[in-house]
Amino acid sequence: MANRPMLEIVSLEKRFGPNTILKKIDLKVAEGELVFVIGPSGSGKSTMLRCCNRLEEPTSGDIIVDGRNIMAGTRRDLDRMRLQIGMVFQGFHLYPHMTVLKNVTLAQRKALKRTKAEADARAIDMLEQVGMAHKADAYPGELSGGQQQRVAIARSLALDPKVMLFDEPTSALDPELVGSVLKVMKDLKSKGMTMVVVSHEMGFARETADRVVFMDGGVVVEQGTPDEIFGAPKAERTRAFLSRVSG
Amino acid sequence: MDRFLQTFFNPVVMAQYTPDIIAGVWVTLQIAAAVIVAGILGGLALACLRSYRIRALNFFIICYADIFRALPPLVVILILYFGFPSIGIQLSGPMVLFIVLAATLAAFAEEIFWAGFSSVEKGQWEAGIATGLGFTRTLAYVALPQAVRLAIPPLVNRVLAITKMTALGSAIGVSEILSSATTAQSFSGSATPLTMSVVAYLVIFLPMVVVARWLESRTAWKKR
Amino acid sequence: MDIFIDQFFNIEIMRKSLPLLLTGLWMTLQLCSAVILLGLIGGLFVALGNMSERRWLRFISIAYTDLFRALPPLVLLIFIYAGLPFAGINISPFAAVVIAFLLNNSSYYAEVYRAGLISVAKGQWEAAQSTGLSPTQTLIHVVLPQAMRNVLPDLLSNTVEVVKLTSLASVISLSELLYNAGMARSVTYNASPLVLAALFYLVLLWPLVRLVSHFQRRLAA
Numbered sequence: 001m002a003n004r005p006m007l008e009i010v011s012l013e014k015r016f017g018p019n020t021i022l023k024k025i026d027l028k029v030a031e032g033e034l035v036f037v038i039g040p041s042g043s044g045k046s047t048m049l050r051c052c053n054r055l056e057e058p059t060s061g062d063i064i065v066d067g068r069n070i071m072a073g074t075r076r077d078l079d080r081m082r083l084q085i086g087m088v089f090q091g092f093h094l095y096p097h098m099t100v101l102k103n104v105t106l107a108q109r110k111a112l113k114r115t116k117a118e119a120d121a122r123a124i125d126m127l128e129q130v131g132m133a134h135k136a137d138a139y140p141g142e143l144s145g146g147q148q149q150r151v152a153i154a155r156s157l158a159l160d161p162k163v164m165l166f167d168e169p170t171s172a173l174d175p176e177l178v179g180s181v182l183k184v185m186k187d188l189k190s191k192g193m194t195m196v197v198v199s200h201e202m203g204f205a206r207e208t209a210d211r212v213v214f215m216d217g218g219v220v221v222e223q224g225t226p227d228e229i230f231g232a233p234k235a236e237r238t239r240a241f242l243s244r245v246s247g
Numbered sequence: 248m249d250r251f252l253q254t255f256f257n258p259v260v261m262a263q264y265t266p267d268i269i270a271g272v273w274v275t276l277q278i279a280a281a282v283i284v285a286g287i288l289g290g291l292a293l294a295c296l297r298s299y300r301i302r303a304l305n306f307f308i309i310c311y312a313d314i315f316r317a318l319p320p321l322v323v324i325l326i327l328y329f330g331f332p333s334i335g336i337q338l339s340g341p342m343v344l345f346i347v348l349a350a351t352l353a354a355f356a357e358e359i360f361w362a363g364f365s366s367v368e369k370g371q372w373e374a375g376i377a378t379g380l381g382f383t384r385t386l387a388y389v390a391l392p393q394a395v396r397l398a399i400p401p402l403v404n405r406v407l408a409i410t411k412m413t414a415l416g417s418a419i420g421v422s423e424i425l426s427s428a429t430t431a432q433s434f435s436g437s438a439t440p441l442t443m444s445v446v447a448y449l450v451i452f453l454p455m456v457v458v459a460r461w462l463e464s465r466t467a468w469k470k471r
Numbered sequence: 472m473d474i475f476i477d478q479f480f481n482i483e484i485m486r487k488s489l490p491l492l493l494t495g496l497w498m499t500l501q502l503c504s505a506v507i508l509l510g511l512i513g514g515l516f517v518a519l520g521n522m523s524e525r526r527w528l529r530f531i532s533i534a535y536t537d538l539f540r541a542l543p544p545l546v547l548l549i550f551i552y553a554g555l556p557f558a559g560i561n562i563s564p565f566a567a568v569v570i571a572f573l574l575n576n577s578s579y580y581a582e583v584y585r586a587g588l589i590s591v592a593k594g595q596w597e598a599a600q601s602t603g604l605s606p607t608q609t610l611i612h613v614v615l616p617q618a619m620r621n622v623l624p625d626l627l628s629n630t631v632e633v634v635k636l637t638s639l640a641s642v643i644s645l646s647e648l649l650y651n652a653g654m655a656r657s658v659t660y661n662a663s664p665l666v667l668a669a670l671f672y673l674v675l676l677w678p679l680v681r682l683v684s685h686f687q688r689r690l691a692a
Contacts (some may be wrong), residue, residue: 055373075381083379093370097392106388107378152374159378254557313684317631317676319638322649322669326479330662333478362687407540408632414543418642425546429553438557441550445542452541460537 005064006031006194007052007163012061014047014218021047023218025061029163032192036199036209036226040241044218045198049165052196053085054078066162083111086156086164090171092148094140094155100127101136104155112159119158126154130184146177150184157188164188166197202245206230214238260439264431268443271427275451278345278423279410285349286409287402290356294394297357298364298386308357315354321415323347328419340421344413352409359401363394400462407455411448424448481663488655488664495651496671502565502637502647506572507630513573514580519610521585532581539578545639547571552643564645568637576633583625587618624686631679635672648672 007029014022021044029035037045050056052063054070063070070081094103104123108114114122127133130150140148149169156164166185170178182204189195189208199205205212205226212229214221214237222235233239297308315323327343338346367390375385417426428444520532539547552567562570591614599609619626641650648668655664 053377055377079379079381081379082377085377087374087377089370089374091368091370093368093374095371095374095389095393097396107375107380110384110388111379111381155374155378251558255554313677313680314673317635317673317680318669319635319649319672321638321641322652322665322672325649325653325656326662326665326669329656330479330665333660333662334475358684358687365688411543412545414545415639417545417549425543425549429549432553438554441554444546445550448543448546449538449541452543453537456537456541459540 004031005029006033006066007196008062008064009048009052010062010064012048012051012063013059014044014051014056015059021218022051022058025218025220027213027220029194029196031194033210034189034195034197034208035211035213036197036205037213037215038198038200038202038205038241039215039221043215045215046167048215049087049167049196049198052165053082053087055087079111083107083159084162086153086159086161088149088153088156088164088166088169090168092140092145092152092172094148094152096140099137099139100132100143100151103140103151104158107155108158122158123154126158127151129157129187130154131180144177145173146180149173149181153181153184153188163194163196166195166199168198168200170199170201200245202230214241216241254438255442257437257439260431260435260437261443264427264435264440264443267427267431268424268440268447271422271424271444272447272451274341274416274421275413275423278341278348278413278416278421281345282348282352282410282413283406285345286352287356287406289349289353290358291360293353293357294360294364295386295391297361298390299382312354312357315351316358320347320351320409320412321418323350324415324419340416340419343419344416344421348409348412348415351412352406355405355409356398356402359398359405360394362401363397364390366397367393400459400465403455403459403462407452407459410455411452414448477661479662479666481661484655484659484661484663485667488652488659488667491651491655492648492664492667492671495646495648495668498645498647499634499637499649502568502640502645503634505569506576506637507633509569509573510576510580510633513577514584517577517581518584518588521581522588536578536581539574540582542575544572544575544636545642547575548639548643564640564643567643568640568645572633572636575636576629579629579632580626583622583629584618586625587622588614590621591617624683627679627686628683631676631683634676638672 005028009025009027012022012025013020025048027035037048039045047056051058054063058071061071065081065084068081070078073081094100095106098106101120101123104126105116105119108119108122109116124133124136127136130153132147132150132154135143135147135151140151143151169185170181173181178201182201185195185197185204186208197209209226211223212226213223214229214233214235216237221237222229222233229238230242233242293308293312297305324343324347327338327347328340331338371389371393372385375389376382380388413423414425416423417429420426424444424447428440431440432438517532517535520528521536523529523532548567548571551562551571552564555562595613595617596609599613600606604612637647638649640647641653644650646654648671652664652668656662
């Protein structure tokens, strides 16, 4: 059971005009696994993540979430599938015209059709989990970046996703606020959430990731446990990249 | 000075024609209200449709908005009022005035709302879609409220400019304020009814100008 | 369909009315240049009054803009053209149109200028004056060029409105484009001259309207 794949990326390809951003990517993420994706900018790691819920339309290939292919089916099927795929953005993208609570309840009510009471209760639970319940009535503009990102995580969690995608969740944050967001992600991992994280927080990867994937030029160059990748990278490109980031 | 007052503020003429001017005020207000409601809703609907980015449809929406922003309303009013009867379409003066002004306002409102939609960050759309809301609900709950907020100050200005054009009704015999006043002026041989029309317009539109100014200063403040 | 084309797009009638419409167009262009030029200059003075440090000057210019923003231009035009003769002042239709629309337009242009002047950072004034430029020189060489660039779409769309506005002159029988088209219509009992006038306006203004949208999009992005 522990090895059941929750997210499968099958020969995923993405082209923009003449440029091929992703070249036949294959990746399996098991239930409860945290896969950490690293690579230089332009390596296609964010594009891969965005293809996983079709914010970016793949040119070809399949995305299978808990046994169901999101590339097949109607638009409505897709919207239903997206509820099961949580996504956290670099820029938070909270709705500025709604309170924190409203941000977390909107999709619960309009897409999952929960009642107001259900949605509110669930939202408060999730906000507590990320340590933001005390700001339920605040507007996003009144919060720090770290607080906004934690609310954004709660917004996704409230929909009971089967997998969470993190697209550089701490890159837009002041250094002193990064820790609070990473802590929330760590809690999530310990509760058994399946996660794919694109990020530059190598310390976090070392400590929390089950597997590290190094991407460059639209392909997966190598993958392995954090110890393998950070301790003894096999590929030359991986070594070059790691020595550059560790400075 | 006395002659001036007699000419422009003659109390006898004022008393005699006040009912006519007030009747004109009613006509103006009714047409203005209908134009505002139809024009704004029409413009909003067009802007929403445009956000679906259906190529053929958008071509027509853009052409419509361009043409009605470029044409002087009086030209269109005359074409409808004088031209349409000869192809068997009889429209009353107030109806022509309403149709043309509402269509003009809709064209401007579409552009204003569209500008609002365009300045909603791409990430807002993505957040809505990624949480399974789908395009239409993201449009309704996420993008629209933000677009409308941005649209309000320029929209108020445009509404003001176009409702003022109800005065054009005097060119096709709609008995709104200005034509009541000019009729009264030629009957009475006094300029006083014209003064009364000026006062009537100020009473109606000055508050709107003040509101527009307030809205503008508020948003200008927020930008800083 | 045939009757529609015959009534609105009658080529024969359009061709016959073309000379009359062209004279009207010439008058419209004269009106436009007078009103736009005077409006741009008048508006600048009103805007500067609005930003003045003297309270009374500020008050007067705000009252001026609000008054003429509230009055429909046609009402202003009729008041000047039909009302002033009662006070013994007789003016030509052309003068009436220019005065009425100058009052109306200068207040609209003033609002545009004001938004532009506000948009220029205060540091620009300070920097220019610290290099020894006088306030007037600072305004002309440093602040106005930036202000105009910042409000170019509004300046442009206001100018489109002025051109459209000149069609109101037909109401007081000034023989500009729309008036002449109306004349041709009443002689021929056919709306084609009006449609031709509409096409003239479109040719004149559509490029400007496109340009406004283009600028607005670029500023929004």
